[in-house]
Amino acid sequence: MTAPTKPNPSSPSADALHGPVIDWFEENARDLPWRRAAAGPWGVMVSEFMLQQTPVSRVLPVYEQWLARWPRPADLAKESPGEAVRAWGRLGYPRRALRLHGAAVAIAERHGGDVPTEHAQLLALPGIGEYTAAAVASFAYGQRHAVLDTNVRRVFARAVTGVQYPPNATTAAERKLARALLPEDEHTASRWAAASMELGALICTAKNESCVRCPIAAQCAWRLAGKPEHEGPPRRGQTYAGTDRQVRGRLLAVLRDAVGPVPQAALDRVWNEPVQRARALDGLVADGLVEPLPGRLYRLPLS
DNA sequence: AATGCGTGGTT
DNA sequence: TAACCAAGCAT
Structure with missing residues (x-):
């Protein structure tokens, strides 16, 4: 059986x-605000x-x-989380949101208020993983990185490997393939990253490609x-109704819409099962x- | 490595 | 209509 990420002979x-x-991509790229030069690295990172x-x-x-209210990382860093x-x-x-705020604080403290340019520095910020570090370095700074998101993974799975969907979790073979496909020239590589992602988002979609x-x-x-057709384990479904996530969402919605601290009694009304409700709030x-x-009393965090 | 984490549009 | 899907990260 051929590994699903191994390129076909053809x-x-x-x-x-x-x-x-x-x-x-040059002809069909969407005119998104974070792609304009005015967005800058901070706009790219927020997006x-x-x-x-x-x-x-x-x-x-x-x-x-967000960009109107907090045009620079230091502006967000001054706010409460x-x-x-x-x-x-x-x-x-x-x-x-919490991690983006934390990243803004770290940028203000450690990087003089400028979004760092190095992949490793980006990766060290809260909320930034392998994908986002590569994306910011590539889109904001034009660097050469394999930008492997779900769109690109699907494009590679189909165009190169010959299967409908990539594996559930990103594999070493996929990273290796992405690096192998990366153009040598830095500028071309960054265009390729944006273009292959856009192809997956607009044309090579999960359904109705x-x-x-x-x-x-x-x-x-x-x-x-x-x-x-895709063979192998079905992708993990994401049930939502009745989960802690749903309860957390309802609790947070009350706190977001409140001006000041909220009494527990007001939170109790969003979910009638007390054990799950308490667990969600504790979480x-x-x-x-x-x-x-x-x-x-409860409120959104002041610090 | 498998799981938890929100929300809303589409089929 | 319930299931699926949407530029992941942290643990």
Whole structure:
């Protein structure tokens, strides 16, 4: 059985992919605010945090609000973490807001207020992992990095490896392939990173892929193989109704919409099962998303 | 390495 | 309509 990340014998060469994909990108790239020069490294970094597991359409309005309110890392660093959580609104995964605030504080303290340029420095910031460090270094600073997000992984799985979907978790073989496909020239590499991601986002989508508009359809290993169905373990479903996540979301929504501290009685109304409710609230406090005050009061964290 | 972590649109 | 999906990270 062939490893799912091993290129097919008939897989296209790197050189055969770069030109068509980058040319397609020049013509079809979306005009997103974080792609404009005015966004700067901070705009790129904010957008990357917001886009972790969240669609572009929902990020756009919140991104504009954040950049208008906190145009530099030091501006956000001066705020309380709770204000960041409040301004995060309903983007989801609010720990990202906390981490972005923490990253802004670290940038103000350690990097003179400028988003660091080095991959290792970026990786050391809270909320920044392998993908985001590479994305900021590549998109904001034009550096040569393999930017391996879910879109790129899917494009490589199909075009090169010949399977419908990449593995559940990113494998060493995928990283190796991404590095092998990276153009040598720095500027070309950064264009390739953005272009291959955009191809996955717009054309080579998880469902209803649009091969007729794909610039590399003629070379795509998966299409040439007759687009075989995904085999292997199904991707882990994400149930939500009835989970602690749902309870946490409801609790935090009350605190976001409140001006001052909220009595526990008000929080109790969002979920009728007391054990799960208490567990969810404790979890929010443990995560630093909620601050308990004397007298059974709660608020978003002031520090 | 498997799991937990929000939310809303689409099929 | 329940399931799936959306530029991951931390533990």
